[in-house]
Amino acid sequence: MNKLSSSLTVRDIALIGLMSATITAGKLALSFIPNVEVVTLLFIVYTVSLGVKKTLLASFIFSTTEILMYGFATWLLGYYLFWPLLILITALMRKIIQTEYGYALLAGIFGLLFGAFFALIESIFYGYVYGFSYWIRGLPFDVVHGISNFIIVLLLYKPLGNLLQSQFKKFSS
Amino acid sequence: MKQKLILVVLAVIIGGLFLWGYNAFLAPEGVSGEKDITLEIIIERENINETFNFNTEHEFLLELLKEQEDELQASFEEHELGTMLTGLLDIEAQDNEFYLVLVDGEQAERGIAEIPLQDEEIYTFELTEF
16 A cells, blocks of 8 residues: 555545535536636635645546546646645645635636636647737636636635534544 | 625726726727638548638628528537537537638637638638547
């Protein structure tokens, strides 16, 4: 048994499965509204409430599920980097950010930079000119993404975090 | 809660200003007036290479395609990010295919709804595998 699997309990494995399932379901539930999502909210809440390691593993499962659902595309490759980056920054900021306002700002910035990040990935495959135009034409979507992320996290971070922690206590006892 | 509502309203206003700025300064602009346009359709697997000429006052490629939908036997799908061309001359793109759009031989950098029509330009649709 390797080091990672030996440090995960059966509960952890079940929990990671549930976490990734809720993220996928949350994404699908809002997929009819362009660039409005609860994935960012869930990753932030999970990182703060359940820890970095479990959330990172859930993000890898989520990204792989996306590939299984939509087939491989270069933008899906970015998922393997973007979500872990959000999780790691959330974990690093955990000691500094004490309220939902800080996380809302973080989510908003990530939403605004979403297109720029994927434009960088696209640039590697198709060149910088394509990457730049990819970013520019996606700017309206990035704005919607950033603003909606800010609002969603601002309004839902606290109730969801409280609910999750109370449920996690029951789950762990 | 009141503070949050104020922030929500502020965020929406800032977002609205960003979108206004984008539409005013960065969004593609159409060209008004009559234009002679050439559409070329290449579907290699069916040995098809057809050319159509249109005179139009439309400003964007999608508008022309919609107007000539019957003649071009075109089909579209509505996606969250806009309209996607899925078929031409009654030939649908399969799961591993898409219609690549070239403007005067150069790969288009925008979707069909955002490609402005220019007089004498050639728009090529080539069924391509991913």
